Amino acid sequence: MKKNILASFLALLTLVSVSRAIRADDWGEDSSAGPVYPYSVPLGLNKPKIPQNNPLTKEKVELGRFLYFDKRLSKNNTISCETCHDPDKGWTDQSPVSTGIHGLKGTRSAPPVFNATYNELQFWDGRAPSLEEQAKGPIQNPVEMGFSLKGVEEKIGKIKGYQKMFKKAFGPGSITAEQIVQAIASFERTILSGDSDYDRFVAGNKQALSPSAQRGMNLFFGRARCDVCHSGVNFSDSKFHNLGVGMNSKNPDLGRYLVTKKEGDQGRFKTPGLRGLLYTHPYMHDGSEKTLEAVVDFYNKGGIRNPYLDKEIHPLGLGARQKKDLVAFLKALNGKPALVEIPKTFPN
Numbered sequence: 077m078k079k080n081i082l083a084s085f086l087a088l089l090t091l092v093s094v095s096r097a098i099r100a101d102d103w104g105e106d107s108s109a110g111p112v113y114p115y116s117v118p119l120g121l122n123k124p125k126i127p128q129n130n131p132l133t134k135e136k137v138e139l140g141r142f143l144y145f146d147k148r149l150s151k152n153n154t155i156s157c158e159t160c161h162d163p164d165k166g167w168t169d170q171s172p173v174s175t176g177i178h179g180l181k182g183t184r185s186a187p188p189v190f191n192a193t194y195n196e197l198q199f200w201d202g203r204a205p206s207l208e209e210q211a212k213g214p215i216q217n218p219v220e221m222g223f224s225l226k227g228v229e230e231k232i233g234k235i236k237g238y239q240k241m242f243k244k245a246f247g248p249g250s251i252t253a254e255q256i257v258q259a260i261a262s263f264e265r266t267i268l269s270g271d272s273d274y275d276r277f278v279a280g281n282k283q284a285l286s287p288s289a290q291r292g293m294n295l296f297f298g299r300a301r302c303d304v305c306h307s308g309v310n311f312s313d314s315k316f317h318n319l320g321v322g323m324n325s326k327n328p329d330l331g332r333y334l335v336t337k338k339e340g341d342q343g344r345f346k347t348p349g350l351r352g353l354l355y356t357h358p359y360m361h362d363g364s365e366k367t368l369e370a371v372v373d374f375y376n377k378g379g380i381r382n383p384y385l386d387k388e389i390h391p392l393g394l395g396a397r398q399k400k401d402l403v404a405f406l407k408a409l410n411g412k413p414a415l416v417e418i419p420k421t422f423p424n
């Protein structure tokens with residue numbers, strides 16, 4: 077009898093703690109759908125979704141932090157993720173296109189890594205379905221890190237210091253490329269930028285936005301309809317649109333079309349988030365716009381005409397003051413930079 081009481085008491089206890097765990101993650105999302113993001117997030121953001129097969133743990137994040145900055149992930153130990161996504165440069169490289177191994181140049185602009193967790197698909201053309209799959213790209217890209225998954229697995233697998241860390245993060249067994257990208261993705265999910273002037277304004281601080289930025293906000297969500305595409309907590313619908321960027325060049329980058337081969341996807345690129353614009357210049361997939369003023373002028377003229385131009389892109393007829401207001405609002409979306417401790421020494 078006594079045992080029974082104890083058992084039901086214990087059962088009740090587990091029930092209480094389970095329901096508490098669910099309530100702790102009450103962000104209006106279905107928290108039973110996957111593992112829970114265990115940290116708090118900056119104002120204005122919501123908790124990143126965590127994939128079922130890669131629960132976020134402290135050990136993985138810490139391991140991912142070292143891997144992210146470690147040049148040994150490239151074939152000749154010269155390039156790390158940081159080379160093109162540098163925290164001191166807004167987690168990008170502030171260049172129109174990136175320079176990788178042997179000084180080779182790519183064809184697209186490096187997007188920031190902060191808030192990439194909110195993208196439903198990764199890359200300008202959405203060719204990677206997750207941060208895990210994304211991280212396999214640069215390691216194997218001949219103009220980025222120029223290596224192979226097998227090669228990186230072997231090289232990192234031989235490093236004693238890493239063997240210890242992988243054991244802590246993933247348990248016993250030899251190091252795999254899959255674990256390497258899982259750790260990097262876990263680290264990236266903690267690189268968040270929010271708490272902008274706009275977020276503080278929305279949270280009730282009416283002084284947080286200047287009158288000019290407030291007028292810009294009304295244009296953004298009103299007449300200029302920027303939020304048709306720049307929506308959600310990171311100001312991106314994670315969808316693909318043709319603004320005509322680069323479509324007037326001789327050999328245009330066809331963007332999403334290269335992935336889907338659907339005619340209508342020609343020149344479509346993923347809507348970028350707008351939360352770090354003070355750092356992420358130059359803008360657009362090819363880095364063709366140097367300033368926010370230039371971006372706003374681009375929209376005001378209705379993009380660049382081409383047969384696949386999105387129907388939402390048309391001349392806006394904004395005057396000089398309205399363009400200034402819109403720029404002031406875009407600047408007010410700039411979040412607090414995502415800070416991280418950059419490793420000075422690496423596992424050996």
Ligand code: HEC
Binds near residue numbers: 160
């Ligand atoms: C040589 C420069 C370079 C290196 C090294 C590099 N990247 Fe990138 N990264 C880019 C470029 C350029 C793109 C955009 C390419 C595209 O969309 O086709 C990109 C895209 C991304 C994206 C997608 C973001 C988005 O908004 O779609 C993420 C995430 C990312 N990189 C993370 C990493 C990680 C993690 C590493 C290290 C394993 C890494 N990158 C190494 C240049 C680089």
Ligand code: HEC
Binds near residue numbers: 303306320349
């Ligand atoms: C039809 C969807 C759509 C609408 C409407 C739209 N955008 Fe965009 N925006 C995009 C896409 C897609 C890109 C990237 C285009 C490319 O590089 O080819 C982009 C790029 C940008 C960038 C550059 C960001 C970066 O990091 O490179 C800024 C800034 C921007 N938009 C602001 C605005 C503003 C302000 C408005 C309203 C006047 C607006 N957008 C309306 C889809 C849209």
